[in-house]
Amino acid sequence: MRKLVYLILTTLAVALVGCVTINVYFPEAAAQKAADQFIGNVLDDTAPPAETPPKEPPASDVHPQPSAMLLDLLIPAAYAADVPNLRIQNATTEAIRGRMRSRVSGPLGALLDSGAVGFSNNGLVVVRDAAKLPLSQRAQANATVADENRDRTELYREIAQANNHPEWEPQIRATFAKGWVRHAHAGWYYQDASGAWQKK
Numbered sequence: 001m002r003k004l005v006y007l008i009l010t011t012l013a014v015a016l017v018g019c020v021t022i023n024v025y026f027p028e029a030a031a032q033k034a035a036d037q038f039i040g041n042v043l044d045d046t047a048p049p050a051e052t053p054p055k056e057p058p059a060s061d062v063h064p065q066p067s068a069m070l071l072d073l074l075i076p077a078a079y080a081a082d083v084p085n086l087r088i089q090n091a092t093t094e095a096i097r098g099r100m101r102s103r104v105s106g107p108l109g110a111l112l113d114s115g116a117v118g119f120s121n122n123g124l125v126v127v128r129d130a131a132k133l134p135l136s137q138r139a140q141a142n143a144t145v146a147d148e149n150r151d152r153t154e155l156y157r158e159i160a161q162a163n164n165h166p167e168w169e170p171q172i173r174a175t176f177a178k179g180w181v182r183h184a185h186a187g188w189y190y191q192d193a194s195g196a197w198q199k200k
Contacts, residue, residue, distance in 0.1 A: 026171045027086050034088040034159075035172075035179040042100045043183045092158045096151045107144045117145060118189030118197060123156065123177035124149045128189050128197060152176075 103109070108125070111117035116132040117125055125148050133141050156176065160169040181190045184200045192198050 026165075026168050028171070028175065030086040031172060031175045032179065034086050035176045036183070038088060038093075038097065039176070039179045039183045042097055043104055043185070086159070087162050088159055090158070090162055093155060093162075096155045096158070099151055100148065103144060103148055107140065108148055111141055111144065112185070112188045115187070115189055115199075116141060118191065119177075119180045119184060121177055121191040121193060121195060123173040123180065124152055126191075 104112075108117070111133075112125075114132050116127060116129050118128040120126045125145055127141060127145055130138055130141075156169050156173045157166075159172050160166045181200075184190055186200055188200045189197050190200060
């Protein structure tokens with residue numbers, strides 16, 4: 001009798017595992033919200049403070065259903081996929097945010113205001129019109145753009161890796177590219193999807 005019960009339970013467990021599919025997809029809405037918060041803080045410091053996650057009830061207050069306990073034993077991460085989230089705040093991203101804010105309040109902000117530099121459609125900044133800069137300032141402008149793009153590239157990579165999905169980096173970059181344009185100040189330039197320059 002025990003062998004029969006064991007065989008039935010084993011068969012059911014294998015069948016249940018075979019029927020459960022966990023999709024790991026890019027959490028676009030969560031990424032956009034996180035990007036908007038980060039960008040708002042960098043460009044104009046109007047983004048709301050980082051949300052603190054709700055407190056978990058004490059373990060003694062939680063009484064899981066037997067079916068949930070079985071599913072947790074078989075597939076521990078099954079419930080984590082229900083509410084996608086994107087970790088964006090860690091020591092590396094905070095250091096990047098600080099450098100970006102300093103640049104925007106200093107040389108990069110002046111370059112964006114002048115129209116010499118604009119937001120590219122791939123999440124970076126580019127020198128759009130070098131003729132707007134005196135010859136003596138062009139080397140410094142190029143260095144500022146290079147520093148900013150180094151930080152932006154590191155930011156997108158760090159977010160993807162911090163979320164254990166390095167394959168998300170292109171999607172994170174695309175999400176941020178839209179966010180930079182959305183938060184751009186009036187008079188700043190950006191590239192549309194076709195690469196044409198537009199003025200905000």
